Amino acid sequence: xxxxxxxxxxxxxxGAPVAEDFAVVDADLxxxxxxxxxxxxVLLSVDPYMRxxxxxDQPLGAPLLGGGIARVVQSRHAxxxxxxxxxxxxxxxxxxxSDGRGLRVLKADPDLxxxxxxxxxxxTGITAYGGLLETGALKDGEQVFVSTAGGAVGSVAAQIAKxxxxxxxxxxxxxxxAAWLRxxxxxxxxxxxxxxxxxxxxxxxxxxxxxVYFENVGGAHLDAALPRMNLRGRIPVCGMISTYxxxxxxxxxxxxLIYSRVRMExxxxxxxxxxxxxxxxxxxxxxxxxxxxxxxxxxxxxxxxPEGLIGLFEGRNAGKMLIAVAD
Amino acid sequence: xxxxxxxxxxxxxxGAPVAEDFAVVDADLxxxxxxxxxxxxVLLSVDPYMRxxxxxDQPLGAPLLGGGIARVVQSRHAxxxxxxxxxxxxxxxxxxxSDGRGLRVLKADPDLxxxxxxxxxxxTGITAYGGLLETGALKDGEQVFVSTAGGAVGSVAAQIAKxxxxxxxxxxxxxxxAAWLRxxxxxxxxxxxxxxxxxxxxxxxxxxxxxVYFENVGGAHLDAALPRMNLRGRIPVCGMISTYxxxxxxxxxxxxLIYSRVRMExxxxxxxxxxxxxxxxxxxxxxxxxxxxxxxxxxxxxxxxPEGLIGLFEGRNAGKMLIAVAD
Numbered sequence: 061x062x063x064x065x066x067x068x069x070x071x072x073x074x075g076a077p078v079a080e081d082f083a084v085v086d087a088d089l090x091x092x093x094x095x096x097x098x099x100x101x102v103l104l105s106v107d108p109y110m111r112x113x114x115x116x117d118q119p120l121g122a123p124l125l126g127g128g129i130a131r132v133v134q135s136r137h138a139x140x141x142x143x144x145x146x147x148x149x150x151x152x153x154x155x156x157x158s159d160g161r162g163l164r165v166l167k168a169d170p171d172l173x174x175x176x177x178x179x180x181x182x183x184t185g186i187t188a189y190g191g192l193l194e195t196g197a198l199k200d201g202e203q204v205f206v207s208t209a210g211g212a213v214g215s216v217a218a219q220i221a222k223x224x225x226x227x228x229x230x231x232x233x234x235x236x237x238a239a240w241l242r243x244x245x246x247x248x249x250x251x252x253x254x255x256x257x258x259x260x261x262x263x264x265x266x267x268x269x270x271x272v273y274f275e276n277v278g279g280a281h282l283d284a285a286l287p288r289m290n291l292r293g294r295i296p297v298c299g300m301i302s303t304y305x306x307x308x309x310x311x312x313x314x315x316x317l318i319y320s321r322v323r324m325e326x327x328x329x330x331x332x333x334x335x336x337x338x339x340x341x342x343x344x345x346x347x348x349x350x351x352x353x354x355x356x357x358x359x360x361x362x363x364x365x366p367e368g369l370i371g372l373f374e375g376r377n378a379g380k381m382l383i384a385v386a387d
Numbered sequence: 388x389x390x391x392x393x394x395x396x397x398x399x400x401x402g403a404p405v406a407e408d409f410a411v412v413d414a415d416l417x418x419x420x421x422x423x424x425x426x427x428x429v430l431l432s433v434d435p436y437m438r439x440x441x442x443x444d445q446p447l448g449a450p451l452l453g454g455g456i457a458r459v460v461q462s463r464h465a466x467x468x469x470x471x472x473x474x475x476x477x478x479x480x481x482x483x484x485s486d487g488r489g490l491r492v493l494k495a496d497p498d499l500x501x502x503x504x505x506x507x508x509x510x511t512g513i514t515a516y517g518g519l520l521e522t523g524a525l526k527d528g529e530q531v532f533v534s535t536a537g538g539a540v541g542s543v544a545a546q547i548a549k550x551x552x553x554x555x556x557x558x559x560x561x562x563x564x565a566a567w568l569r570x571x572x573x574x575x576x577x578x579x580x581x582x583x584x585x586x587x588x589x590x591x592x593x594x595x596x597x598x599v600y601f602e603n604v605g606g607a608h609l610d611a612a613l614p615r616m617n618l619r620g621r622i623p624v625c626g627m628i629s630t631y632x633x634x635x636x637x638x639x640x641x642x643x644l645i646y647s648r649v650r651m652e653x654x655x656x657x658x659x660x661x662x663x664x665x666x667x668x669x670x671x672x673x674x675x676x677x678x679x680x681x682x683x684x685x686x687x688x689x690x691x692x693p694e695g696l697i698g699l700f701e702g703r704n705a706g707k708m709l710i711a712v713a714d
Contacts, residue, residue: 300642310637314605315627317653324651326644
C-alpha cells in the first residue's frame with residue numbers, strides 16, 4: 061500500500077471559487093490487481109464548465125471531477141501496457157488504479173507537443189469544431205462573432221471560421237489577448253470589452269450583421285449580439301461564463317430571435333463523438349500547417365490545480381489552462 | 388370623390404400605448420378605376436405583434452399596418468366580383484381601393500362563423516400550428532407548456548397539443564381564462580400567474596419536465612420554464628409580450644440551454660405558407676368537430692380599433708380580439 065494525492069472540494073463556493081474551497085489530500089493507493097493498471101497523471105485540464113458542477117454533482121470530500129492524460133506505470137491488464145498514454149475522466153488524482161474502463165489510449169503524433177491533445181486536439185477542440193460546424197451549421201464565408209475568443213474553445217472556433225473563409229470578430233478581456241487574436245490568429249476585428257463599450261463596438265465591427273454567434277459568455281454579450289443577428293442566424297451556446305459564479309445581468313433582447321428567426325441551441329462536447337475521426341484528421345493537419353495557432357498556460361505541479369481553476373474566472377489564462385503533473 | 392376613415396398613429400407610444408397615440412382620420416376616397424375594386428372592411432384584427440411596429444416601421448400619419456377581411460362593393464377588376472370576401476393587409480381603413488395585389492379571395496365554409504377566419508383559421512391559427520408542429524417539432528404524447536394560453540395563438544397551440552395526445556400546461560392572467568382553459572379547452576393544468584408564484588407552480592405542474600415550451604411572454608415566464616426543460620427540448624418563440632412595452636425582467640436562466648441541449652427558435656406566421664393547405668383542412672375539421680374551441684372579443688365599430696389594440700396589453704380580451712366594421 062502506498063499513497064497518492066487528490067484535490068478535494070471541501071466546501072461549496074459562494075460566487076467565485078477561492079483557495080479555501082479546495083484541499084490537497086493524501087489518500088491510500090492500492091496495488092494494481094489482476095486486470096488493472098496503475099496510472100500516473102501527466103496533464104490535467106481545468107475548464108470553465110467545471111464551475112457549475114461545484115454546486116451540483118461534485119461530491120464534497122472526493123476528487124474533483126475532471127480528466128486529463130495519464131501514463132500507465134504498472135500493468136496487469138490484457139491490452140494496456142506500461143508506457144501507454146491514455147485519456148481519462150478519473151478526476152484530480154496524482155496516481156490511481158483503473159480496470160481500464162473509461163480509458164482511451166492516446167496515439168499522439170510525435171510531431172506535435174503532447175499538450176495539444178488537451179486543447180486543440182482534445183475536448184475544447186472538438187467542442188469548438190462541433191459547436192461551430194454542426195450545432196452552428198456554419199457555411200463558408202459567413203459573418204461570425206466569437207465571445208471569449210482568447211479562450212481555449214473560442215480561439216479554436218474563431219480560427220476554424222477563418223479557415224472556412226468567414227469574416228470573424230472576437231471579443232476578449234485584455235489587450236494582450238486582443239493583440240494575439242489580431243496579429244497571430246488573424247481575426248478580422250477584435251473587441252476588448254474591458255476597454256470599450258461592447259454593444260457599439262460590436263455594431264461597428266459587424267457591418268454585415270452576424271450569421272453565427274458562438275456563445276461562451278451570456279449576459280451583456282448576448283444582449284449586444286442579438287440585435288446584430290441576421291435572418292436565420294444561429295447561436296450555438298457553448299457556455300455562459302458570466303452566469304457561472306451567480307449574479308450577472310439578465311438578458312433583455314431575446315425578442316430579436318423572433319423577426320430574424322434566430323436559432324439558439326445548447327451543446328456539450330460529448331454530442332460530437334460521431335465527428336471524432338474527421339475532427340482529429342482535420343485538426344492535426346491544421347495544427348501542423350500552422351492554420352490553427354494556440355496559446356497555453358501551464359502550471360507546474362499537481363497541487364496547483366485549484367489555482368488553475370480559480371484563475372480561469374480571473375482571466376489569468378492565455379488560451380488553454382493546464383496543470384503539468386509529470387513528464 | 389367620397390370619403391373614408393382611417394386609424395392613424397399620431398405619436399410613438401412610450402411604454403403601453405394609450406388612446407392619445409391614435410386618431411380616427413377622414414380621408415378622401417377615389418372611385419375604383421379600370422382594373423380596380425372598392426372594398427368595405429368587415430373585420431379587422433388587432434394583435435400583440437403590432438406593438439413593436441409602432442416604434443419601428445409604422446409610419447406616423449398613415450393607416451395602422453394590419454389586416455383583416457373585406458368585401459368587394461364595386462369591381463372593375465377582371466376576376467374579383469362584387470360580394471367577394473377577401474383577406475387583405477391594407478391596414479386600418481374603413482373603405483379602400485385596390486388593384487387586387489395582396490388580396491386573397493376567402494372561400495368561407497358556410498357552417499363556420501366568418502370570424503374564425505380571423506383567428507383559428509387565420510393568422511393566429513397558422514402561427515400556433517406551424518410554431519408548434521414545425522418550429523417546435525412536437526411529437527405525440529410530449530410534455531407541453533404554453534404561455535398566455537388564453538390568447539388567440541396560445542389557446543390554439545394548447546388545443547393542438549391536446550389533439551396530439553400531449554400533457555399540456557397553460558399559463559394565463561385571470562381566473563376566468565383559467566377556468567375556460569381547464570373546463571372548456573381541457574388542459575391538464577392551468578396556472579394563473581397573477582394569483583400564484585409562477586416558478587413553483589410550473590415546477591409542480593410539470594412533474595415530467597417540459598419537452599416543448601410554446602413561448603409568448605419572455606421574462607419571468609422564460610426563466611420559470613428553462614430549468615424545467617427536458618433533454619433536447621424545444622422553445623419555439625412566437626412572442627415576448629412582456630418586453631413589448633419596454634422594461635420587464637431580464638432572463639437569467641439561459642445556461643439551462645446548454646446541458647439540456649435545448650433549441651430555442653423564433654418564427655413568424657409567414658414562414659408557414661407551405662403548410663397552409665394541410666392547416667386549413669385539419670383546422671376546419673377540428674373546429675367542426677369541436678376539438679378546437681375558441682373565444683372571441685369583438686368590439687363593434689371601426690373607431691374602436693385603438694381601444695382594441697390597447698386592451699390587448701391590459702388583458703381585456705378573452706381569446707382573439709377583433710373589430711367588427713360591417714356585416
